[in-house]
Amino acid sequence: MRLDEVAAAIVAEVSPEEAEYFPAIAQAVRRDPARAFGPGRDEPLAFGLAEAVALLTPIVLGALSAAATNTLTTFVETAAKGTSKRVRGFLRRKRAPEIAPPETVLDLTPEQVKEVTQAVERIAVSIGVEETVALRLRQALFGHLSGER
Numbered sequence: 505m506r507l508d509e510v511a512a513a514i515v516a517e518v519s520p521e522e523a524e525y526f527p528a529i530a531q532a533v534r535r536d537p538a539r540a541f542g543p544g545r546d547e548p549l550a551f552g553l554a555e556a557v558a559l560l561t562p563i564v565l566g567a568l569s570a571a572a573t574n575t576l577t578t579f580v581e582t583a584a585k586g587t588s589k590r591v592r593g594f595l596r597r598k599r600a601p602e603i604a605p606p607e608t609v610l611d612l613t614p615e616q617v618k619e620v621t622q623a624v625e626r627i628a629v630s631i632g633v634e635e636t637v638a639l640r641l642r643q644a645l646f647g648h649l650s651g652e653r
Contacts, residue, residue, distance in 0.1 A: 507572060508606035510648050511564045517644045517653075518637065519560050529561040534603045537566065560641060563627050567645075569604040571612055571620040610649065617649040 508530060516523035612620065621642045628638035647653035 505610045505648070506606065507565070507568055507604050507608040507610055510610055511561065511568055513653075514564050514641070514644045514648055515560050518641045522560060526561055529559060530565060530603075530606070533562045533565050537562075537603050560628070560633070560637075563624055563631070563633075564641070564645070565603050567620050567624045567627065568610060569608070570623075571616055572604045572608050572610055612649055614650070617646065620649065621646045 511530070512523070512526045515526050522529070624645055625638045625642040628641055629635055633641070644653070
């Protein structure tokens with residue numbers, strides 16, 4: 505499973521209205537991951553879609569990249585503190601993880617799958633994604649990473 509293939513499939517399943525924008529959003533996230541969670545009109549992801557839906561692409565790409573590069577623990581610890589300000593702060597620090605290339609192969613253990621799915625749900629809720637959407641995101645992520653989908 506390649507990173508962007510999995511991420512795009514998850515986003516399409518949970519947020520079909522965001523799916524057509526996935527390539528552009530993923531490119532913007534890779535260009536500047538720290539701004540992916542940032543507020544304001546001058547942010548690269550604030551091109552109208554953000555007002556209509558909570559963008560899931562940055563969350564999914566960030567968590568999958570962290571899992572693939574073994575930085576998930578740090579990402580999870582920061583996200584678990586529960587505020588988007590802290591998540592943004594983590595991403596802005598010099599040690600902020602880069603988003604892995606699209607062709608990165610995801611080869612996760614069952615424990616890593618469990619950890620990343622829980623992390624994604626917590627991150628999503630902490631930045632204001634509705635709990636029902638965050639749960640669907642977690643379920644979709646688990647399904648794709650465990651091979652059930």
